[in-house]
Amino acid sequence: MSNVFRLEQLIQRIRSLDKDVEDLRRIRARLPANRSFTPGLQVAFDRHINDILNQKISLEELEVESLPEDLLNEIASVDVATASRISVDREKKEYDLSAEDKRVLEFLRAMPKTEVHLHMEACISKETLAGMLARNRIEYDDEQLNKLYKFSNLQEFIKLFLFIIDSIKTPDDFELVFQNLRDYMNANNVRYGEVFLAPSRMIQNGLDFSEIAETLDRLSRECRLAGGPDIRYLIDVSRTFGPENASKNLQRVLSNAKSSIIGIGLGGAELMGPARDYKDVFAQAQAEGLRTVAHAGEDDGPWSIRDTVEVLKAERIGHGTSAIQDPSLMELIKKKKIPIEICLTSNIFTGKYVRREKDHPVRRYYDDGLICTVNTDDPEIFNVTLTDEYFKLYKSLDFTISEIVDLCRQGVYATFQKNPAGMWNDFKPQIETLRKKYAV
Numbered sequence: 001m002s003n004v005f006r007l008e009q010l011i012q013r014i015r016s017l018d019k020d021v022e023d024l025r026r027i028r029a030r031l032p033a034n035r036s037f038t039p040g041l042q043v044a045f046d047r048h049i050n051d052i053l054n055q056k057i058s059l060e061e062l063e064v065e066s067l068p069e070d071l072l073n074e075i076a077s078v079d080v081a082t083a084s085r086i087s088v089d090r091e092k093k094e095y096d097l098s099a100e101d102k103r104v105l106e107f108l109r110a111m112p113k114t115e116v117h118l119h120m121e122a123c124i125s126k127e128t129l130a131g132m133l134a135r136n137r138i139e140y141d142d143e144q145l146n147k148l149y150k151f152s153n154l155q156e157f158i159k160l161f162l163f164i165i166d167s168i169k170t171p172d173d174f175e176l177v178f179q180n181l182r183d184y185m186n187a188n189n190v191r192y193g194e195v196f197l198a199p200s201r202m203i204q205n206g207l208d209f210s211e212i213a214e215t216l217d218r219l220s221r222e223c224r225l226a227g228g229p230d231i232r233y234l235i236d237v238s239r240t241f242g243p244e245n246a247s248k249n250l251q252r253v254l255s256n257a258k259s260s261i262i263g264i265g266l267g268g269a270e271l272m273g274p275a276r277d278y279k280d281v282f283a284q285a286q287a288e289g290l291r292t293v294a295h296a297g298e299d300d301g302p303w304s305i306r307d308t309v310e311v312l313k314a315e316r317i318g319h320g321t322s323a324i325q326d327p328s329l330m331e332l333i334k335k336k337k338i339p340i341e342i343c344l345t346s347n348i349f350t351g352k353y354v355r356r357e358k359d360h361p362v363r364r365y366y367d368d369g370l371i372c373t374v375n376t377d378d379p380e381i382f383n384v385t386l387t388d389e390y391f392k393l394y395k396s397l398d399f400t401i402s403e404i405v406d407l408c409r410q411g412v413y414a415t416f417q418k419n420p421a422g423m424w425n426d427f428k429p430q431i432e433t434l435r436k437k438y439a440v
């Protein structure tokens with residue numbers, strides 16, 4: 001009885017925090033534009049809102065006495081960047097498309113692109129998963145899979161994610177995953193990709209990292225030889241299991257040097273610990289010539305991004321959604337020319353700093369001269385494509401086609417490939433021809 005009472009109290013408290021946030025946001029929106037004190041006040045509001053959101057999260061993460069232990073274990077072991085709350089279901093938003101919109105959409109699909117923030121585990125469609133289960137002789141029924149992919153809250157999302165990872169039984173399973181990834185990229189004319197793979201849980205499940213690395217490298221080489229796309233990997237050393245595990249993952253990468261594995265990323269639950277805890281891991285990776293990126297400001301405030309820039313010296317920031325709260329940080333990112341990997345749909349899904357497409361800070365970042373790249377984060381899980389992401393910028397954030405082409409160019413130069421200028425020289429005339437073809 002007392003458990004129920006406590007849980008109710010908790011829910012009430014969370015609800016009241018939600019209301020506080022709504023109120024603060026409403027007042028913040030009413031601050032007069034173009035007054036000298038407004039930016040300072042906005043920052044103060046954002047800080048306060050962020051404090052409350054963090055309070056809310058710590059409540060959400062409290063161990064509820066009556067919660068089954070296996071569920072707690074599952075939640076604690078999720079090795080996924082999109083951490084906290086899934087606020088909307090994954091059904092595709094239907095736009096009312098005019099004839100012009102349709103031409104734009106076709107243009108965006110055909111435009112040659114790069115993508116540098118997507119997770120391999122999230123490139124597994126229901127069909128691929130079914131194939132993997134069949135191959136590993138795991139019994140399942142279609143109904144069960146349909147249900148898994150129709151998640152509408154955090155627990156269900158975690159369930160799907162873990163189910164996917166746990167279905168990978170041998171390194172050969174990556175052939176199916178890779179095929180899925182390649183099809184996705186081809187369908188959206190993504191010519192070059194840097195893809196995350198988080199091996200921690202797979203290793204826990206008994207897979208051998210050397211074999212995984214060998215397989216991924218082979219698939220990437222074969223794909224390049226067959227005409228592309230060019231797919232490289234960033235191994236997500238992961239925050240979820242702490243710095244010691246991250247360091248182990250780095251040593252695995254170092255002792256399995258492969259031309260397709262170009263660096264490391266820091267994903268996993270951002271609120272599990274500060275970026276600075278991973279200083280040594282990043283310093284060693286950089287000393288060994290690996291490229292380094294980190295998720296930051298997706299689920300925590302601007303201080304998390306500052307740590308990532310100043311302490312980890314990461315070369316790109318994943319999400320960076322909360323940077324908007326700190327003008328001096330935005331200045332720093334601009335000065336250091338650190339690209340931000342924008343994942344618009346994903347940010348709306350998690351709903352931490354932005355709830356509506358039209359409120360996404362990418363508009364401000366771009367206008368202020370920050371380098372931005374457009375990405376999907378989790379294409380199959382969130383049911384989005386890179387084409388959709390660009391279209392949302394056009395439709396909801398008033399990016400012109402010229403601005404979109406400029407974002408595409410920034411996306412090329414933000415990659416870690418050796419000759420981005422060569423790639424852009426290849427893309428540019430193709431894009432010009434496509435603009436004429438689709439009259440955009």
Ligand SMILES: [Zn+2]
Pocket residue numbers: 081082117119267295318377
């Ligand atoms: Zn991510």
